[in-house]
Amino acid sequence: xxxxxxxxxxxxxxxxxxxxxxxxxxxxxxxxxxxxxxxxxxxxxxxxxxxxxxxxxxxxxxxxxxxxxxxxxxxxxxxxxxxxxxxxxxxxxxxxxxxxxxxxxxxxxxxxxxxxxxxxxxxxxxxxxxxxxxxxxxxxxxxxxxxxxxxxxxxxxxxxxxxxxxxxxxxxxxxxxxxxxxxxxxxxxxxxxxxxxxxxxxxxxxxxxxxxxxxxxxxxxxxxxxxxxxxxxxxxxxxxxxx
Amino acid sequence: xxxxxxxxxxxxxxxxxxxxxxxxxxxxxxxxxxxxxxxxxxxxxxxxxxxxxxxxxxxxxxxxxxxxxxxxxxxxxxxxxxxxxxxxxxxxxxxxxxxxxxxxxxxxxxxxxxxxxxxxxxxxxxxxxxxxxxxxxxxxxxxxxxxxxxxxxxxxxxxxxxxxxxxxxxxxxxxxxxxxxxxxxxxxxxxxxxxxxxxxxxxxxxxxxxxxxxxxxxxxxxxxxxxxxxxxxxxxxxxxxxx
DNA sequence: ACAAAAGTGTTGTACGTACACCCATGA
DNA sequence: TCATGGGTGTACGTACAACACTTTTGT
Numbered sequence: 001x002x003x004x005x006x007x008x009x010x011x012x013x014x015x016x017x018x019x020x021x022x023x024x025x026x027x028x029x030x031x032x033x034x035x036x037x038x039x040x041x042x043x044x045x046x047x048x049x050x051x052x053x054x055x056x057x058x059x060x061x062x063x064x065x066x067x068x069x070x071x072x073x074x075x076x077x078x079x080x081x082x083x084x085x086x087x088x089x090x091x092x093x094x095x096x097x098x099x100x101x102x103x104x105x106x107x108x109x110x111x112x113x114x115x116x117x118x119x120x121x122x123x124x125x126x127x128x129x130x131x132x133x134x135x136x137x138x139x140x141x142x143x144x145x146x147x148x149x150x151x152x153x154x155x156x157x158x159x160x161x162x163x164x165x166x167x168x169x170x171x172x173x174x175x176x177x178x179x180x181x182x183x184x185x186x187x188x189x190x191x192x193x194x195x196x197x198x199x200x201x202x203x204x205x206x207x208x209x210x211x212x213x214x215x216x217x218x219x220x221x222x223x224x225x226x227x228x229x230x231x232x233x234x235x236x237x238x239x240x241x242x243x
Numbered sequence: 244x245x246x247x248x249x250x251x252x253x254x255x256x257x258x259x260x261x262x263x264x265x266x267x268x269x270x271x272x273x274x275x276x277x278x279x280x281x282x283x284x285x286x287x288x289x290x291x292x293x294x295x296x297x298x299x300x301x302x303x304x305x306x307x308x309x310x311x312x313x314x315x316x317x318x319x320x321x322x323x324x325x326x327x328x329x330x331x332x333x334x335x336x337x338x339x340x341x342x343x344x345x346x347x348x349x350x351x352x353x354x355x356x357x358x359x360x361x362x363x364x365x366x367x368x369x370x371x372x373x374x375x376x377x378x379x380x381x382x383x384x385x386x387x388x389x390x391x392x393x394x395x396x397x398x399x400x401x402x403x404x405x406x407x408x409x410x411x412x413x414x415x416x417x418x419x420x421x422x423x424x425x426x427x428x429x430x431x432x433x434x435x436x437x438x439x440x441x442x443x444x445x446x447x448x449x450x451x452x453x454x455x456x457x458x459x460x461x462x463x464x465x466x467x468x469x470x471x472x473x474x475x476x477x478x479x480x481x482x483x484x485x486x
Numbered sequence: 487a488c489a490a491a492a493g494t495g496t497t498g499t500a501c502g503t504a505c506a507c508c509c510a511t512g513a
Numbered sequence: 514t515c516a517t518g519g520g521t522g523t524a525c526g527t528a529c530a531a532c533a534c535t536t537t538t539g540t
Contacts (some may be wrong), residue, residue: 022314023266023314024268024269024312024314025267026267026269026344026354069267069344069354071265071266071267071352072346073346074344074345074346075342075343075344075345075354096341096342098339098482099318099339099342099356100318101269101312101317101318101356102317102318103315103316103317109314111269111312111318111354111356113342113344113354149481149482152481153480153481153482156480156481157480160480177519178519178520179518179519194502194503194504194505195518195519195520196503196504196505196519196520196521196522197502197503197504199519199520199521200502200521201501201502204501216511216512217511217512217517217518218511218512218513218516218517218518219510219511219512219516219517219518219519220509220510220511220512220517220518220519220520221510221511221519222518222519222520223519223520237396237399237400237403238392238395238396238399239341239396420492421492421493422491422492437529437530437531437532438491438492438493439492439493439494439495439531439532440529440530440531442492442493442494443494443529444528444529447528459538459539460490460491460538460539461489461490461491461538461539461540462489462490462491462492462537462538462539463490463491463492463493463536463537463538463539464491464492464537464538465491465492465493466492466493
């Protein structure tokens with residue numbers, strides 16, 4: 001069990017910043033997606049980490065990991081920081097999702113810049129982190145603030161983007177079989193895909209490089225592929241990506 | 244000439260709010276697109292309104308219309324307000340673009356929630372507004388802050404979205420010919436489209452309702468169409484649209 | 487009659503989908 | 514040898530691009 005810094009994990013009322021005066025504060029939260037194999041159905045499911053709130057607004061409820069924007073860090077940096085504080089690793093993909101700023105979304109005025117991220121399952125540390133639990137995206141409990149709505153929007157964005165980019169690769173390790181890649185698509189889209197047609201589509205996309213290694217099982221071995229690193233995970237347009 | 248409230252038009256340093264203490268402030272700006280017929284080329288061009296800065300950071304440069312987020316208004320409301328203060332009208336389409344928060348993008352820490360909007364040319368008031376000028380998006384001068392970058396991103400989003408939604412309709416009046424609609428697409432995409440194929444595509448989309456009125460010119464009259472109001476201008480996913 | 491734009495028809499290509507079929511391995 | 518998934522072949526339908534062609538107006 002690892003203990004992380006609590007003040008930054010939990011947006012809301014902290015000892016350092018009070019809501020006594022009438023100011024607008026900026027928080028940064030992140031919806032972090034990864035895949036986990038469901039033991040019962042033996043199928044991949046989309047899961048995300050949530051943090052249990054230990055303080056007043058919505059105490060006891062689960063919330064997205066996040067924290068206050070530091071005066072000297074960019075929005076991207078704040079997202080990376082809060083994400084690292086939760087999972088302890090760097091995401092394979094990180095993109096700004098939306099700015100939420102309804103007046104009544106929190107006591108005191110809080111504008112949340114929300115990011116969404118993809119993490120490869122093999123990069124998640126084994127050990128648990130205090131107050132953090134991974135939930136299936138399809139079976140979330142009632143969350144704090146407007147976070148249910150936020151996760152819904154992030155899932156919509158993920159499903160959309162999987163259709164016209166190669167972000168699905170952000171959920172797989174370096175080498176993978178086409179069946180594994182197909183399972184990622186099927187988990188995100190929520191429907192089965194024809195293996196033959198999927199193979200041709202993804203082969204003709206130019207994103208895959210075949211290796212000469214194979215994954216063996218109780219059937220014909222499957223060729224392992226890796227990504228073409230020259231192709232970006234997703235087209236971000238003219239926005240500068242800072243690393 | 245109409246004089247608008249200056250303090251809200253110009254984000255930066257105002258008399259009411261100083262940058263003496265170390266706080267992060269939230270501004271809202273909007274990239275407002277409309278079409279204007281270029282007199283020389285006789286072709287439609289994308290134009291947007293800019294405000295000349297009359298105060299310290301980047302005084303004299305042109306900037307996006309915007310203002311500070313009010314404590315008691317939502318982000319959407321703030322965008323609508325600043326937009327109304329500039330053009331005096333309600334946009335046909337308004338969508339959040341991105342939150343810009345680089346540390347050095349402004350003296351003092353400012354996070355800008357940027358929106359983009361479409362306005363029909365016939366809804367723009369005739370009279371000029373003080374310190375506001377409309378520029379062709381393709382020929383912008385050096386702008387204040389990171390606003391050149393912001394406009395580039397807004398244009399990218401507009402060009403993308405025109406391919407898979409009917410937002411182009413947000414730039415036309417109630418009734419229009421297919422040639423007029425096609426000219427909107429051509430202006431945004433920057434290339435000519437085949438009239439015959441364009442007609443079939445847009446007719447099969449289910450977005451258009453033919454009227455029995457015609458636009459006459461020095462050629463065969465063209466049928467006027469109107470929009471199918473049942474179809475949203477663009478799919479915003481699960482985000483609640485507040486009016 | 488002619489120009490110019492509206493509107494229709496036809497054809498080829500690319501691509502997604504459905505599905506039959508063969509291949510290679512472990513048990 | 515059988516089951517299982519890997520991998521190939523093929524046929525069909527839809528969508529789009531290219532472009533020839535007809536229609537209807539103003540001048």
